């Protein structure tokens with residue numbers, strides 16, 4: 001038994017999280033789509049947060065040294081890429097049903113090991129009805145139409161209710177997000193330490209701002225995360241910024257710009273105790289939409305616009321595919 005056996009380390013009082021970026025973009029190019037792995041420092045196995053690009057991201061991360069625990073020797077009979085995929089990823093959380101958040105999981109499914117897939121009722125329904133249905137792909141799940149191959153246990157999470165997530169040693173609570181008429185979600189991940197030492201991390205699926213979406217979903221989430229910050233539990237978050245400033249509301253399709261994210265974070269600051277309360281909070285910016293226009297660099301533009309407007313003192317992080325980061 002590889003990886004599970006020799007590598008579990010003892011509980012550490014300052015356990016945080018490790019995040020590996022398998023894919024960071026929002027659509028357009030298929031090799032680098034939204035997917036992150038998260039692991040508690042006291043555990044060996046990861047939970048995947050979305051699965052737009054999986055195997056290409058694992059290759060990149062291995063090349064960058066982001067999985068030092070994996071070698072050709074301890075991967076046998078699998079390749080290191082196969083060992084990470086089959087043995088280190090213990091479960092998936094899928095934020096919503098869009099292709100750029102789950103394509104990597106679908107195409108790699110014939111070689112995956114048995115594991116659960118978590119999501120809201122909506123997301124699980126989309127996987128069952130529109131992907132694992134023997135029409136677009138064989139049914140690798142344990143429910144739905146036709147023969148059930150059973151690789152994946154499709155598990156719907158009830159909003160606001162805590163659930164254990166596979167063998168990752170993590171638990172999570174899912175909250176609804178509004179994404180241009182599509183139902184998306186945020187997962188608040190906790191490591192299962194003694195409750196007074198519990199630490200949390202927030203992963204946001206695609207979302208628009210409350211005003212544009214005519215929604216209160218983000219407002220409700222800021223109240224939850226405000227409390228996490230007051231209790232010194234929140235270690236960081238991953239949230240989208242799909243487009244640079246200046247995209248008209250009608251063309252946002254349920255996404256954020258730097259100005260809209262900064263406006264929403266102002267509401268989080270309010271909920272977390274007012275001015276200065278977000279200082280140093282680590283925020284990974286995800287889901288930037290690449291441009292095919294010559295000379296355009298939306299990534300650089302978004303980075304500059306976020307830093308220019310950063311009067312909150314938060315720490316914006318721009319992970320590239322294959323990078324790993326401690327929280």
Ligand SMILES: [Zn+2]
Nearest residue numbers: 026098100206
């Ligand atoms: Zn997306």
Ligand SMILES: [Zn+2]
Nearest residue numbers: 096098179206
């Ligand atoms: Zn989406």
